[in-house]
Amino acid sequence: MRVLAAMSGGVDSAVAAARAVEAGHDVTGVHLALSKNPQTYRTGARGCCTIEDSRDARRAADVIGIPFYVWDMAERFHEDVVENFYDEYANGRTPNPCLRCNEKIKFAAVLDRAMALGFDAVATGHYARKGEDGLLRRAVDPGKDQSYVLAVLTPAQLAHSMFPLGDTPKDQVRIEAEERGLAVARKPDSHDICFIADGDTAGFLKNRLGSATGDIVDSATGEVLGSHDGSHQFTVGQRHGLGLKRPAADGRPRYVLSITPVDNRVEVGPREALRVDRIRTGAPVWLAPERTGAFDAEIQLRAHGEVYPATVAVEDGGLTARLHKPAYGVAAGQALVVYDPDAGQGDAVLASGTIDTADRATDGAAEPLAAARA
Amino acid sequence: MAYLDHAATTPMLPQALDVYVRTARSLGNASSLHGSGRTARRTVEEARERVAEALGAKPGEVIFTGSGTEADNLAVKGVHWARRTEGRNRVVTTAIEHHAVADAVAWLGDHEKADVTELRVDKIGRVDTAEVAALLDERAAEITVITCMWANNEVGTLQPVAEIAALAESHGVPVHTDAVQAVGHVPVDFAASGAAALTLSGHKLGGPTGTGALLLRRDVTAVPLLHGGGQEREIRSGTLDVPGIAALAEAVAHAVRTQETESKRLAALRDDLVARVRRAVPDAVYNGDPEHRLPGNAHLSFPGCEGDALLMLLDAAGVECATGSACSAGIAQPSHVLLAMGADPDDARSSLRFTLGWPTTKADVDALVAAIPEAVRRAKTAGLT
Numbered sequence: 001m002r003v004l005a006a007m008s009g010g011v012d013s014a015v016a017a018a019r020a021v022e023a024g025h026d027v028t029g030v031h032l033a034l035s036k037n038p039q040t041y042r043t044g045a046r047g048c049c050t051i052e053d054s055r056d057a058r059r060a061a062d063v064i065g066i067p068f069y070v071w072d073m074a075e076r077f078h079e080d081v082v083e084n085f086y087d088e089y090a091n092g093r094t095p096n097p098c099l100r101c102n103e104k105i106k107f108a109a110v111l112d113r114a115m116a117l118g119f120d121a122v123a124t125g126h127y128a129r130k131g132e133d134g135l136l137r138r139a140v141d142p143g144k145d146q147s148y149v150l151a152v153l154t155p156a157q158l159a160h161s162m163f164p165l166g167d168t169p170k171d172q173v174r175i176e177a178e179e180r181g182l183a184v185a186r187k188p189d190s191h192d193i194c195f196i197a198d199g200d201t202a203g204f205l206k207n208r209l210g211s212a213t214g215d216i217v218d219s220a221t222g223e224v225l226g227s228h229d230g231s232h233q234f235t236v237g238q239r240h241g242l243g244l245k246r247p248a249a250d251g252r253p254r255y256v257l258s259i260t261p262v263d264n265r266v267e268v269g270p271r272e273a274l275r276v277d278r279i280r281t282g283a284p285v286w287l288a289p290e291r292t293g294a295f296d297a298e299i300q301l302r303a304h305g306e307v308y309p310a311t312v313a314v315e316d317g318g319l320t321a322r323l324h325k326p327a328y329g330v331a332a333g334q335a336l337v338v339y340d341p342d343a344g345q346g347d348a349v350l351a352s353g354t355i356d357t358a359d360r361a362t363d364g365a366a367e368p369l370a371a372a373r374a
Numbered sequence: 375m376a377y378l379d380h381a382a383t384t385p386m387l388p389q390a391l392d393v394y395v396r397t398a399r400s401l402g403n404a405s406s407l408h409g410s411g412r413t414a415r416r417t418v419e420e421a422r423e424r425v426a427e428a429l430g431a432k433p434g435e436v437i438f439t440g441s442g443t444e445a446d447n448l449a450v451k452g453v454h455w456a457r458r459t460e461g462r463n464r465v466v467t468t469a470i471e472h473h474a475v476a477d478a479v480a481w482l483g484d485h486e487k488a489d490v491t492e493l494r495v496d497k498i499g500r501v502d503t504a505e506v507a508a509l510l511d512e513r514a515a516e517i518t519v520i521t522c523m524w525a526n527n528e529v530g531t532l533q534p535v536a537e538i539a540a541l542a543e544s545h546g547v548p549v550h551t552d553a554v555q556a557v558g559h560v561p562v563d564f565a566a567s568g569a570a571a572l573t574l575s576g577h578k579l580g581g582p583t584g585t586g587a588l589l590l591r592r593d594v595t596a597v598p599l600l601h602g603g604g605q606e607r608e609i610r611s612g613t614l615d616v617p618g619i620a621a622l623a624e625a626v627a628h629a630v631r632t633q634e635t636e637s638k639r640l641a642a643l644r645d646d647l648v649a650r651v652r653r654a655v656p657d658a659v660y661n662g663d664p665e666h667r668l669p670g671n672a673h674l675s676f677p678g679c680e681g682d683a684l685l686m687l688l689d690a691a692g693v694e695c696a697t698g699s700a701c702s703a704g705i706a707q708p709s710h711v712l713l714a715m716g717a718d719p720d721d722a723r724s725s726l727r728f729t730l731g732w733p734t735t736k737a738d739v740d741a742l743v744a745a746i747p748e749a750v751r752r753a754k755t756a757g758l759t
Contacts, residue, residue: 028690069686116756117683 001120003027003162006106007060007068009053011177011184012125012165014060018180019164020123021064027123029061029068032110034077035195056184063181071113073105080104082195089205089232092259093333096149096303097193103152111160121160126150129166129346134159136287137346138339141169148303151337151352152285166346202233202241214264216242219257219273231264237274237329244268255329274328278361281319281336281353288340288350296368297350298339299323301330311369312338312351319353322366330358376693376741380578380670380731381527381555387580387625387732394582394621404614405603414616421623425587428630429572430563437588437606438619442554442575443474444599445588448610449550449571450478450521452596454488457518457548464489464513466520468501469714472527474573475552476710479521489516498663499531499715506538514545522549524556524572528711528727529662530671532560539568548594554578554586558629559637559668570594574626576618580732581625585618629732640730641669643739647728648672650743655750661712661725670730675717679724679753687749688726693742696727 003025005017020027031054054070061068081100088095111122127139128147136158139145153161165173177185196204211229218225226244228234233241238256248254254268279301294313299321301308309324321336332355339347386394402414419433426433439445454465467479469492482488491509493501501522510517520542525532539549548570556562558579564572571594576585590596590609602611629636651674652658659675676684681697688695697709708722728742 028686067686067689069682071682113683113756117687117752 001025002118003121003123004110004114004119005029005066005123006110006125007031007057008125008190009050009056009060009184009187010125010190011174011182011187012127012170014057014064014125014182014184015173015177015180016123016125016162016164017060017066018064018176018182020162021066023164025123027064027066028119029057029064029066030110031057031068031070032073032077032105033070034074034105036074056187060182060184063183071110073109076109077101077105077195080109085193085195086205086208088333090209090261091333092231092261094235094331095333096335097195098303099149099152099335102149107150107153107157107161111157115160121162123162123164125165126163127165127170128163130158130161130163131345131348133348135348137166137342137348139163139166139346143304144170145304147339147347147349148300148305148335148337151287151335151349153287154285155287158287205232206230212264214266216244216266216268219267219269225254225268228266231259231261231266234259234266236331242268271328274330275326276328276330276358276360277323277326277366279321279323279327279330279336279358280315280356281321282356283317284314284319284351284353286351288348291350294369298341298347300337300339301327301355302334307339309368311366318356319351322361324366324368326360327358330355332356332358376738378693378695378728378730378734378738378742380734381668381727381729382696383577383583384580384731385733386577386582386621387628389628390581390621390625393624394617397617397620400616402616404616405605414614417616417620418614421619424623424627426589428626429557429574429589430565430567431572431589432592434592434607435564435589437590437610438614438622439586439588439610440584440612440615442552442573442578442586444610445573445575445586446472446474446521446550446552446554447478448588448596448599449573449590450475450519451482451599452609453519453548453550453571453594454482454486455597456595458488462516462518463487464491464516464518466491466493466506466509466517468493468495468522468533470495470499470501470526470528470531470711471521471523472552472554474554475521475523488518493522495531495714497716499526499529499661499711500663500666501533501538503534503537503541507541510541510545510547514542514547517545517547520547520549522551524551524553524562525560525668526662526711527555528709529673529715530555530668531663532556532666532668535569536567539570543568548591555668555671558626558633559640559670561633562630564589571596576622576625579625579629581622582618585615585622587622636732637669640734643730643734643736644670644672644728646736647730647739647742648674650739651746654743654747658750659721661715661717668729670734672728672730673725674728675721675725676750676753677721677724678757679750680756681723681725683753683756684726684749687752688742688745691741691745691749693745695742696729697723697725 003020007013007029085097126146127144129137131137138147192199209232215224216226234256257269258267297312298307299310310321312321335352337352338350402410404414404418422433422436425436483490535551542549550571551569552573554575557574570591572589577583598609600611661673708719712722
């Protein structure tokens with residue numbers, strides 16, 4: 001196959017490209033330039049869009065022995081990922097830009113362009129597996145599994161994607177990179193948001209969305225506990241950075257419970273108040289054959305987050321998950337990903353949807369369907 | 375593999391490579407006073423005489439540099455600095471200069487508070503001499519230097535350098551011309567051009583990369599960029615690169631000697647290339663001056679295609695060319711030359727530059743003509759994303 005390897009300049013995508021070559025594919029390396037002015041994004045060697053990263057990717061392509069180009073995706077990235085990031089925060093939600101980038105850039109704009117130019121597939125360094133059945137499955141390395149941020153792919157996109165690292169633990173990938181003579185073998189992993197150079201998300205948002213003083217309110221009493229300079233700087237479940245001088249009466253920490261951008265209001269309260277057992281999403285993307293009735297599954301609510309057993313149903317065009325054990329601090333804007341547990345081949349992604357609401361539907365937790373039937 | 379990017383760099387001529395290797399084996403700093411030094415100095419001075427003779431200059435006007443970029447910077451900044459006085463602080467340039475000139479001028483504007491006037495070009499990329507005449511009538515006393523390239527590196531259009539120099543001469547304003555793409559490809563006579571300074575580069579005409587020269591009239595002063603041993607009239611310090619200079623002179627002499635026949639051969643190949651590509655891709659647009667252009671330059675736009683995509687597809691098919699757009703961190707920007715010629719940004723991004731050189735044969739053109747239809751078909755499908 002003619003394979004386009006997306007090379008970020010990191011160790012994972014370099015080894016993925018090398019493996020695609022070894023598997024007998026005709027591979028071309030492409031680095032995606034995501035900023036018109038690379039210096040405005042990450043400085044240092046941790047991100048995915050600096051001049052240095054582009055050079056690292058080029059050197060890896062040299063070592064692997066494949067042609068290499070830079071594709072300018074800056075405009076698309078800005079429109080579809082960065083602007084969406086601002087919009088979501090402005091609406092009191094918490095977006096996952098990596099997931100949006102996969103959905104709109106890597107497996108959409110890039111894949112489309114690659115297909116038009118005669119490629120058969122796009123290979124990336126994501127840690128996820130594609131089963132024989134064509135399903136997207138968790139990677140072997142549970143600590144690195146990235147099936148969550150890939151769960152927004154459609155079956156058609158997935159069919160033209162390759163994840164050569166899914167069956168390998170990360171430390172093995174580093175060893176392999178070393179053996180292959182790839183200079184990026186010891187390059188640190190990227191963790192933060194690539195387009196926020198200094199990691200200061202609040203500052204980045206304030207720059208664009210501005211500051212406006214608003215109240216921090218006790219959700220139970222309505223008492224104004226303090227002030228903030230922009231509700232977009234908060235995330236549901238957030239505990240630090242509230243800047244409240246007075247401790248809660250019971251001395252326990254307070255968390256952000258809700259954000260109301262219209263009133264620029266942030267409500268806080270105890271951890272118990274974050275407890276939810278029902279989560280609703282917008283329109284789902286199905287990676288497995290679509291289900292109609294309710295079914296038991298596992299759900300994940302953030303990247304590398306905890307997994308919850310739940311009963312999932314399609315209601316009002318979205319997914320509704322009733323959790324069998326409560327979750328805390330579920331933020332709208334994150335993805336709800338539904339997995340079919342499978343210890344042997346890896347849990348398979350069934351569907352995903354963007355979280356709209358999370359609430360407490362029952363006093364206890366929902367029961368599994370199986371138990372209810374019994 | 376068909377290499378059609380000779381304006382980026384062209385292989386060294388075999389005779390220049392021979393001279394380089396032979397000279398590189400011998401010892402000597404051209405500034406030393408002993409026998410080895412005298413031998414090296416002799417090689418340099420003979421090279422200087424050869425370059426001067428080939429280009430209508432006097433030997434004393436030849437200043438060897440480490441690149442065309444360096445010579446451009448030396449001319450633009452050096453002459454500006456030397457002539458800058460109270461009330462005279464204006465650099466005149468064109469909208470289509472190579473970055474070696476354009477960025478040097480921009481730097482003078484940003485960091486040295488120079489006033490900058492940019493001459494416009496018409497649809498075929500040619501500077502209007504009437505605009506120059508009007509500017510001189512109005513502001514000659516403010517102008518330190520006018521810099522106008524001899525031939526454009528992207529679209530190949532030849533510029534009216536001699537006319538501009540004649541106009542400037544009557545006002546006592548020196549003219550620099552970046553002739554990197556011209557020397558060895560079209561007739562270039564420094565004295566006859568009337569220019570005060572002229573840049574050439576080794577690797578564009580069959581000499582080594584890392585060599586260049588500035589022809590600088592003796593009555594024009596340039597403040598040096600590099601200070602040190604005082605070589606090259608104390609204008610360009612640095613130990614002389616004896617083998618590089620000798621090979622550069624060999625290449626210049628050869629390219630100028632064969633220029634007339636070679637330019638006819640290349641123009642015929644180029645015309646064949648353009649005709650056949652346009653037959654294969656009827657909506658392709660031929661950019662630049664159809665007549666007064668570099669013989670080895672074919673610059674074409676392919677509407678609906680992205681230049682980058684075409685380049686990649688042709689590269690995969692074994693045909694190497696350029697998009698003719700400047701690169702910043704690997705991100706292609708629409709060419710400032712095409713934008714100056716009035717192209718809209720999409721058209722500017724849809725163009726390719728094919729440049730022919732001394733090793734180019736009909737087989738290279740055949741390879742392009744064979745590969746272009748499929749590349750255009752695919753690139754059109756991908757569109758201007």
